[in-house]
Amino acid sequence: MGEPQPNRNTPLVDRRHGQPGTVVVVGDVRFGDNKVVVIGGPCAVETPSQMARTAAQVAAAGATMLRGGAWKPRTSPYDFQGLGAEGLAILAEARRATGLPVVTEVMDPRDVETVAGVADMLQIGSRSVQNFPLLREAGASGKPVLLKRGMMTTLDEWLNAAEYVLAAGGTDLVFCERGIRTFEPALRNTLDVGAVAVLKDLTHLPVIVDPSHASGRAEYVAALARAAVAAGADGLLVETHCDPDLALSDADQSLGPDQFTALVASCRAVARAVGRDV
Numbered sequence: 001m002g003e004p005q006p007n008r009n010t011p012l013v014d015r016r017h018g019q020p021g022t023v024v025v026v027g028d029v030r031f032g033d034n035k036v037v038v039i040g041g042p043c044a045v046e047t048p049s050q051m052a053r054t055a056a057q058v059a060a061a062g063a064t065m066l067r068g069g070a071w072k073p074r075t076s077p078y079d080f081q082g083l084g085a086e087g088l089a090i091l092a093e094a095r096r097a098t099g100l101p102v103v104t105e106v107m108d109p110r111d112v113e114t115v116a117g118v119a120d121m122l123q124i125g126s127r128s129v130q131n132f133p134l135l136r137e138a139g140a141s142g143k144p145v146l147l148k149r150g151m152m153t154t155l156d157e158w159l160n161a162a163e164y165v166l167a168a169g170g171t172d173l174v175f176c177e178r179g180i181r182t183f184e185p186a187l188r189n190t191l192d193v194g195a196v197a198v199l200k201d202l203t204h205l206p207v208i209v210d211p212s213h214a215s216g217r218a219e220y221v222a223a224l225a226r227a228a229v230a231a232g233a234d235g236l237l238v239e240t241h242c243d244p245d246l247a248l249s250d251a252d253q254s255l256g257p258d259q260f261t262a263l264v265a266s267c268r269a270v271a272r273a274v275g276r277d278v
């Protein structure tokens with residue numbers, strides 16, 4: 001008889017009694033350790049110079065990982081869809097220039113091999129959280145996975161989505177709370193800060209927060225980021241742009257370099273107040 005197989009009563013994502021948190025390692029970055037990880041970069045990779053400038057700025061401000069979408073899930077098929085494989089090459093160049101690992105979204109199970117060939121971490125976006133073939137393919141790729149919460153996903157559904165990745169052989173998964181859809185229209189979404197605290201209890205895997213998609217507005221991103229750190233988030237995913245007004249997607253929520261630098265400093269103060277660091 002081999003090891004008992006995981007089943008619905010013993011999910012791999014669950015934190016067993018007394019089990020310490022799992023640290024997910026991506027290059028030099030450690031999710032779930034004392035240091036709160038800050039990921040910065042544009043919503044979408046647009047041009048080599050946009051990515052190079054933005055990457056240099058976030059690295060200088062203290063980000064330890066880069067983001068940027070090459071394949072973009074857009075509400076309208078007529079909006080900018082991302083550069084695809086060309087975007088991956090631009091991300092690879094930004095990694096080379098900064099030394100920082102990169103995370104980027106994969107939307108189609110058929111693209112997992114291509115994206116995994118370049119990215120250090122695969123992002124599965126909100127709209128794909130229950131795309132089960134994609135979850136399986138990402139899990140089988142062996143790459144760390146950043147799993148966003150869907151805008152209408154309960155914690156139980158989200159945990160089960162992560163279980164698909166782990167059941168397919170994935171071991172390194174980080175959850176990313178990015179706001180849920182509620183009755184409140186003032187912001188793009190409603191950041192579920194409570195979900196961070198609850199999830200840290202339910203799972204041994206790290207939990208980060210994306211205050212950019214949660215707020216939809218640049219002027220509120222830092223406040224949500226500080227709340228996330230205070231609630232115990234293991235990291236932040238923040239959309240930044242060298243020239244936010246010109247961003248081809250999510251311009252309203254993109255931070256310029258000075259705003260991003262200020263965000264990192266204020267989150268560092270909060271992190272230190274709760275016994276961590278940035």
Ligand code: PEP
Pocket residue numbers: 043069073124125126127148178210213
């Ligand atoms: C993104 O990170 O650019 C993105 C599309 O996020 P979400 O899936 O959370 O909407």
Ligand code: MN
Pocket residue numbers: 043044213239249250
């Ligand atoms: Mn975006």
